[in-house]
Amino acid sequence: MPTRQDSDSFGFIVGDISRLIRAEMERRIAAAGLSVTPGEGRTLLNIARIGTVRQNVLAERMGVEAMTLSGYVDRLEQRCLVSRAVDPADRRAKLVSLTSEAEGVVEELRALGDSLRADLSRTMRSDEWDALMANLRRIREDLAGMKCKTPAVVETGE
């Protein structure tokens, strides 16, 4: 079995990668003339995938608390990238959708993400990459299960 250092290493490596990806994406986003924070970007991409959605559902999909999501949506709404509307089926709830202005931004974010992914998988065979992704997804699922939250978290970003 791996030495005990592996216990540090997985968490450290994933943390490092996460931080480095974030920094790299921020650089590419800035270079592309966008000014979207990572959280906002994530929110946009998730709405793009899901379509018009309630805030609470979106928060759950993204694995963050309602308050956190509300802050992201606030800032995106101010930038006219998303719009909020009361859900006619339940007046407590708000529906969030992308504006037409957001479409270009979303496309750019996707392209940047594509580019980075291509850079990172450049030296890997397709099946290797698929295995890596499958393993990471399972690990994420395991971790989400530890939290005893609903499995909706598993589907975040997919």
Add this chain to the structure above:
Amino acid sequence: MPTRQDSDSFGFIVGDISRLIRAEMERRIAAAGLSVTPGEGRTLLNIARIGTVRQNVLAERMGVEAMTLSGYVDRLEQRCLVSRAVDPADRRAKLVSLTSEAEGVVEELRALGDSLRADLSRTMRSDEWDALMANLRRIREDLAGMKCKTPAVVETGE
């Protein structure tokens, strides 16, 4: 080739995993009666690995700026888990070491990390895990190279 969704997915997945690991470790750390933040924990484990070290070297190893590291060390010093001493070879520099009190904390952190790693790799064969780790390490190296920093970042946590 993978669909464009993969570009979102890798970054998202790693980010999710990073966040979930952090949350899970915080839960386990709190349950163990420790009260160490992730950054502080990382700092302790890195010092434990490296031994007495200059702050600037430690910061570089951990992939953070000097100021960030200084803050971590401040808090750990206040908790009597690390001690600072002027480096006799260069009075600008400070050497940081673990105190004897930190030893138990470090052991606990390692045990918690071991436990989590075991939980996560439970369903994977050893060679699968090794392949995953090797791929993640290479990806981290690629990302670090994009940043055009010194390769010392590659060695962080190892």
Add this chain to the structure above:
DNA sequence: GCTGATAATAAGCACCCCTTACAAAGATGC
């Protein structure tokens, strides 16, 4: 001795979260 670089820290800030609390709306049971 002078110049440029380095190490650590002060000050300030952004971002990403979270918690507690609350008001409005909805669901449920009697």
Add this chain to the structure above:
DNA sequence: GCATCTTTGTAAGGGGTGCTTATTATCAGC
């Protein structure tokens, strides 16, 4: 119909993880 509990989104407040610019003291090289 009413009381009670739950849900949704937000106000207020705060912690952690970073970073940048600036500064001081020290060091290295010429």
